[in-house]
Amino acid sequence: MRTSASQLFYEYLSYLFRPVGKYKNFSSEKIWALKDVSFQVEKGSTLGIIGPNGAGKSTILKLLSGITNPTQGTIMIEGKTAALIEIGAGFHPELTGRENIYLNGSILGLKKREIDAKMDEIMEFAELKDFIDTPIKKYSSGMYVRLGFAVAINVDPEILLVDEVLAVGDLAFQHKCMNKISEFSNMGKTIIVVSHNVRNIQMMCSKALFLNKGVIQDYGDSKGVVVNYINFMMSMEKRKETEKDLHLKKSMExxxxxxxxxxxxxxxxxxxxxxxxxxxxxxxxxxSKSYISHPDFGVTIWTEDEKKIATCNTKFDAFICRDLKGKGEWECSIHSLPFLPGNYSLRVGIYDSFSGLPYDVWGWEKSPINFIVKSSTDGKKIAPYSDLGIVELSHNWEQL
Structure with a gap:
């Protein structure tokens, strides 16, 4: 049932895949890309959609953006929608970047004078000023993504749909796009993101939807849904593994x-x-025993009762680690510990920069690194009581 706060509503949505051309008579079996999918997205929230290949993730975005229609079910959307779904979608390869901005902007509902006013901002964000009058058939896939994302965010949408295409861009531009998505979220816009990077989903999205074979497996808080998805994928992998596969997996780990x-x-x-x-x-x-391209590191700090209170992460700090082969050393510096007296622990992980999956993590299977924060010894403060919170704020008192 739809709530008054929802901006996007799916009910019993199904989409039947119909083979065409030489595949038309390949199989008489009906293939449902989506089957009885129901969910709603509240205004100002960020939803992540995850699942294995062929789960129906991109189909949902195509239905939401109006590229295709559902076989059955109801879709209700309130607000202007912009979508970045497929590389080159909405662009004409023979036209220049500038001409495609006008074309794509008009498709998304902008008038020419509105596009004129936003042209400089679009070119600046896309970082394609030197190539804006070049036919986009000469663009790389990364340049396509830059232009598509820059246009999508500048039509001032109320709902932004983003598929995995952002994975094509370089790391710096990915970080730039994620900052813009966070900025949109803070502005109260509704965002739906499809990604295989489960770390990104956990950090960007309040809720997540886990699909498999067109059917919802889980829907709710992103952290819990991601855990269930990882467990599902691990169980699927275990079913497929032979002894040789197990040996290969161990060597990868x-x-x-x-x-x-x-x-x-x-x-x-x-x-x-x-x-x-x-x-x-x-x-x-x-x-490392082999060449590792730009690994990422994450540090999380936890209280004694297992509450996560802080995270430092190279990916979201836009710090690009050098490639690793053999031994390497890194340092994360926290300039001033704000925590009140108590016992704390660290968990540290090294991750693959593309998939976000961990190579090694200290603090889960291995014992966490424990440390103690004590009260200041400058004589100006006494040790606070344990029920005064976690963080000490920089402040002072005066009587007026």
Whole structure:
């Protein structure tokens, strides 16, 4: 049942795939790309859609954007929609970048004077000013994505649909796009993202939808849905694995290992006791048995009762690690610990930069790195009580 707050509503939606051409008589069996899919997206929320290849993820976006119609069911959308679904969708290869901006903008509902006003902003975001008058048939796939995303965000949509096409761009542009998506979310716009990168879904989306073979497997809080998806994919892989596959999987897992983690104070002394406001440096050593392209690192900090309170991540800090072959060393510096006195722990992981999947994580199967925060020793403060929260705010008092 639709709620008054929903901006996008799907009910008992199904889409029948009909083979054409030489595949028309290939099979008499009906292939349902989607089957009885129902969900709603509230205004201002961000929904991530995940699932294995062929699950129906992109079909949902095509139905939402009006590219194709459902075989049965109801779709209700309130608000202007912009979509970035397929590379080159809405573009004509013989036209220049500039001409395609006018073409794509008009398809999305803009008048010429509105496109004129946004032209400089579109070119600046796409970083294609030097190529804007070149026919786009000469563009690379990454240039297509830059132009498509720049146009989509500049039509000022109320609903933004983004497929996995962002994975084509370089890391810096991916980060730029994700910042823009976060900015849109903060502005109260509704966003639907299809991605195989489950870390991105967890960090960007409040809710997630897990599809498999056109059927909803799970829908709800993104963290829980992603965990169920990973467990599902792992169980599917286990069913397929032979002894040879198991050996290969083990060798893949052993590509990179974290060999050492040290906690250092401002003087470089190895310690696990810090004062409020003191710097903390996390030094990570790892070793690979083969060439690893631009690995990512993540550090999470947890309370004693298993509440995650902070994350530092190279991918979302736009820090690109050098390729790793053999031994490597990295350091994450927290300039000033804001935590109140108590016991805390760190979990540190090294990840594949494309898929977001972990090579090695310390803190889950391996014991977490524990540290203690004590009260300041400057004599101006007393140790706070344990029920005063987690973070100390920088503040002062005065009587007026």
């Amino acid at each position: 052993e590509k990179v290992k974290i060999t050492q983690i040290k906690l250092l104070d401002s003087k470089g002394v190895d310690t696990n006791i810090f004062s409020i406001g003191e710097p903390l440096r996390i030094r990570i050593k790892a070793q």
